[in-house]
Amino acid sequence: MRFKKLNRKTFLVSLLCLLGITVFSLSYIIINISFNENDNPENINQAQQTITPLQEKNYDQALEANATNKAVNSKKGTQPPQAIATSSNSSIANYDFSSWNSYCGPTLIVVNKNNKIADDFNLSLSKVGDKEVSTLIKSNLENMFNDAKQDGVNLFVSSGYRSINTQKILFDRKVSEFLKKTNSKAEAETLAATHVARPYTSEHNTGLAVDLNKISNDFCKTKAYDWLIKNGAKYGFILRYNRDKTDITHVIYEPWHFRYVGPKTAKTMYEKNMCLEEYVASLIS
Numbered sequence: 001m002r003f004k005k006l007n008r009k010t011f012l013v014s015l016l017c018l019l020g021i022t023v024f025s026l027s028y029i030i031i032n033i034s035f036n037e038n039d040n041p042e043n044i045n046q047a048q049q050t051i052t053p054l055q056e057k058n059y060d061q062a063l064e065a066n067a068t069n070k071a072v073n074s075k076k077g078t079q080p081p082q083a084i085a086t087s088s089n090s091s092i093a094n095y096d097f098s099s100w101n102s103y104c105g106p107t108l109i110v111v112n113k114n115n116k117i118a119d120d121f122n123l124s125l126s127k128v129g130d131k132e133v134s135t136l137i138k139s140n141l142e143n144m145f146n147d148a149k150q151d152g153v154n155l156f157v158s159s160g161y162r163s164i165n166t167q168k169i170l171f172d173r174k175v176s177e178f179l180k181k182t183n184s185k186a187e188a189e190t191l192a193a194t195h196v197a198r199p200y201t202s203e204h205n206t207g208l209a210v211d212l213n214k215i216s217n218d219f220c221k222t223k224a225y226d227w228l229i230k231n232g233a234k235y236g237f238i239l240r241y242n243r244d245k246t247d248i249t250h251v252i253y254e255p256w257h258f259r260y261v262g263p264k265t266a267k268t269m270y271e272k273n274m275c276l277e278e279y280v281a282s283l284i285s
């Protein structure tokens with residue numbers, strides 16, 4: 001009888017232990033699965049496998065600050081952009097970058113004559129001096145200004161972020177100027193668009209572009225301009241509308257307009273003398 005009692009006790013204790021172990025194991029498995037789905041880098045890598053290895057390599061070079069965005073888009077099933085013929089300037093100039101723009105993340109977005117900023121473009125603004133710019137560029141812009149000052153160069157923002165409405169006012173003003181020279185509204189608009197971007201097609205609508213110091217062609221003769229050309233890329237800024245790229249950008253030479261693309265990308269673009277359209281085209285060719 002005593003033996004039987006002892007045996008029952010042992011059986012109950014063993015059963016409880018077994019139950020405990022089972023509960024513990026199940027909890028471990030559940031916690032591990034949810035961790036894998038959310039955070040495990042291997043899981044994110046798997047989601048990126050829709051891209052071919054070559055594109056993966058190129059995209060990684062470009063998307064320095066946008067890896068998470070890329071992973072999220074890949075998970076959502078956003079397709080990488082279609083290949084583009086980089087040999088032809090006109091095919092780059094007229095390329096539809098909308099697929100790229102939805103894929104690449106904010107700092108490499110291409111906004112130009114043929115590529116409008118999306119209505120749902122996510123923008124957070126911060127002030128540099130008394131001008132608004134994208135929060136993404138604030139610290140690099142301020143660092144650049146501070147370091148320039150150390151070299152005796154004074155830099156400041158003349159024009160930063162512009163709302164679509166402000167862009168419309170500027171564009172209409174330019175159209176009125178050209179209407180004094182031509183009777184054709186369409187022609188006046190076409191001419192105006194080479195000087196002021198139409199609403200939704202200006203980089204200023206993204207907050208990623210800044211006009212620095214004097215908005216004038218003479219700015220290219222200044223010490224500040226030389227400093228920017230030499231040093232801007234270190235802080236992620238490139239001269240956006242160079243004089244030898246107007247057939248691609250459809251914008252006149254603007255020595256004052258600088259665009260943030262991130263230091264790594266800016267360095268490559270500077271070294272290879274590529275405008276943004278050419279650079280992105282080289283990634284997706």
Ligand SMILES: [Zn+2]
Pocket residue numbers: 159204209210211256257258
């Ligand atoms: Zn500008």
